[in-house]
Amino acid sequence: MPSSFKAHLWVLRPSSRSACKEILRLKYFNEKDCSVTPLLLHKEKIIQGPNLPIPGGYIVFIVMEKVPGVPLTDFWTYDRPKRDRFREAFRKGMS
Template identity: 40%
Template sequence: MGRYESGIKWFRKRDYIGTEVEFQDPPSRWRIEEKICEHEIPEINTYHDPPSERAKQAKSEDEDGAAVREVMALRHLTDKECSCTPALISWKVTQQQGDRASVPGGFIYHILMEKLPGVDIEVNFYRLDRSQRDEIREKFKESWLEVTKCGIINEDSAIRNLLWDRDGKKCYILDFEVWRKARMDTKSKRKRRDSWHNMEYVRWNLAIRRGGDFEDMSTWVL
């Protein structure tokens, strides 16, 4: 999930914390106890606009937005029993928001997924010793290959979308709002088959290439 840090709060605690969300398939009820982060919904430059203006940003629940793409990817990966991504448990779309909401006439998506073990490594990765960083890179490669074998390429490639479980020796890949189908077998001259390349470490912020050789990791910051 992309982290949004504008300082503006669209989702006020008094409106959501303590509320319950009920899912039908499978039947369950969950209580919202904490807001971790929020997306830029609606557009930041409309914060001071009247609700009637922000309502113009409302979209149909059937449109291919970030939440829909996330659900599609997680559902596919769950069906494939992918071990390095969160399993999708359920999801739902609530009724349209009221006139006083951030986007009147819009929808709220609730996605219920597996809570995975591990910690965010975005801030502290390069403070770890080299052996730990090497281990994370090794396990990330294993996870990237597994997700690709399941038919998905996560194009939001950033270390913020990784979760490291040191005890379980597992690097989890999260946040599939931006993805595409993996090209596993193609004869196209324009589109090559998706396969591993060490530059994935750079794309996911697990290595830094400062003018070094694309093929020679010894010239990179690891």
């Protein structure tokens, strides 16, 4: 697939919405002094050059601190009581 066509598809269907949402959420929780979310250290959006996968497209970099605890990538596979314990811990971290 020619890179110009890939760039065209990228413009039609940008997938950076998730990166933008993540940045907004991190900023929100940082402003609230939430103790259970990472601190947003830096964000950067760059335009891809001719040697990158989608020339003219962009890449979003998000730099955040590493926080202790367990990853919640499998959150939705946990039973309801376990998910509720995580939710309660999050609520406590917000107050």
